[in-house]
Amino acid sequence: MKILVATEKPFSKKATDGIAAIAREAGYECALLEKYTSVDELKAAVADADALIVRSDKVTADVIAAAPKLKIVVRAGAGYDNLDLAACTARGIVAMNTPGQNSNAVAELALSMMIYMARNQYTPGTGSEISGKRLGIHAYGNVGRIVARYGKALGMEVSAFDPFITDPEVFAKDGVQMVTSAAELYKNSDYLSLHIPATPETKGSIGYELLTSMPQGATLVNTARKEVIDEAGLAQALSERTDLKYITDIKPDTADQLSEKFGKRFFTTPKKMGAETAEANVNAGLAAARQIVGYLKEGITKFQVNK
Numbered sequence: 001m002k003i004l005v006a007t008e009k010p011f012s013k014k015a016t017d018g019i020a021a022i023a024r025e026a027g028y029e030c031a032l033l034e035k036y037t038s039v040d041e042l043k044a045a046v047a048d049a050d051a052l053i054v055r056s057d058k059v060t061a062d063v064i065a066a067a068p069k070l071k072i073v074v075r076a077g078a079g080y081d082n083l084d085l086a087a088c089t090a091r092g093i094v095a096m097n098t099p100g101q102n103s104n105a106v107a108e109l110a111l112s113m114m115i116y117m118a119r120n121q122y123t124p125g126t127g128s129e130i131s132g133k134r135l136g137i138h139a140y141g142n143v144g145r146i147v148a149r150y151g152k153a154l155g156m157e158v159s160a161f162d163p164f165i166t167d168p169e170v171f172a173k174d175g176v177q178m179v180t181s182a183a184e185l186y187k188n189s190d191y192l193s194l195h196i197p198a199t200p201e202t203k204g205s206i207g208y209e210l211l212t213s214m215p216q217g218a219t220l221v222n223t224a225r226k227e228v229i230d231e232a233g234l235a236q237a238l239s240e241r242t243d244l245k246y247i248t249d250i251k252p253d254t255a256d257q258l259s260e261k262f263g264k265r266f267f268t269t270p271k272k273m274g275a276e277t278a279e280a281n282v283n284a285g286l287a288a289a290r291q292i293v294g295y296l297k298e299g300i301t302k303f304q305v306n307k
């Protein structure tokens with residue numbers, strides 16, 4: 001059996017060494033394809049792979065067609081919008097993610113982004129403090145819950161909305177105010193931290209109306225996905241409301257225009273770095289390798305996302 005680790009954005013060496021050790025112990029081979037620059041390289045590498053570990057790498061129907069032996073693909077991370085699940089299912093390939101394994105890294109980045117904007121991107125001048133401000137968490141999953149906890153530790157008033165959680169106790173036990181609509185959340189958040197996945201329902205769902213409903217001086221923080229933002233609506237909102245700010249870890253398609261027009265009210269990291277910590281690499285990478293061994297040896301499908 002051969003496990004291919006195909007990561008355009010490589011894991012740390014400690015993580016790839018750990019993955020190789022898990023493969024070796026199971027009696028499997030392990031191959032690495034890092035920093036590849038074309039789909040053809042990926043297609044060539046998957047030709048003899050039984051299992052595949054990826055990050056945000058796109059596993060399209062085309063890639064799957066080039067992998068005749070593939071039995072399992074694991075997205076080492078949370079969001080699996082980069083996997084063609086229908087194509088996996090059609091071939092009987094199990095698709096998994098590794099939920100929670102890189103959440104702390106993303107949550108820390110989200111908090112740091114709030115402070116970065118509150119302090120004028122670390123340039124001279126009077127900034128503000130995030131303590132005492134209202135923090136809204138849009139989607140209360142693994143990352144959202146940690147952001148809530150850290151926000152509370154910093155003295156923020158935390159509210160959350162999650163369309164799939166209706167039990168108030170889930171929020172109450174964390175000391176978080178439950179909100180029952182996105183509209184209500186945005187209206188009452190000085191900082192809004194986005195943690196929704198990119199799905200057909202969420203794509204383009206954050207735009208002009210929600211943004212312009214936010215309080216004076218509000219900041220939207222996106223460590224989730226680029227696709228959930230309606231970029232035309234965002235630009236319109238930032239034009240009309242010169243107090244609003246947007247910071248993102250996923251470079252918008254219109255990043256250059258946003259930078260030019262809105263200066264310091266907009267910031268994007270050059271390349272998604274939320275999960276770029278040694279700890280997250282090890283957690284997610286090793287979990288992926290263990291899940292592959294668990295599936296191939298014992299049929300364990302706990303984290304399957306295409307059931």
Ligand code: 3PG
Pocket residue numbers: 009055056057076077078079080102224272273274275276
């Ligand atoms: C995730 O969904 O787990 C994060 O967006 C991290 O993505 P990455 O592995 O490409 O850094």
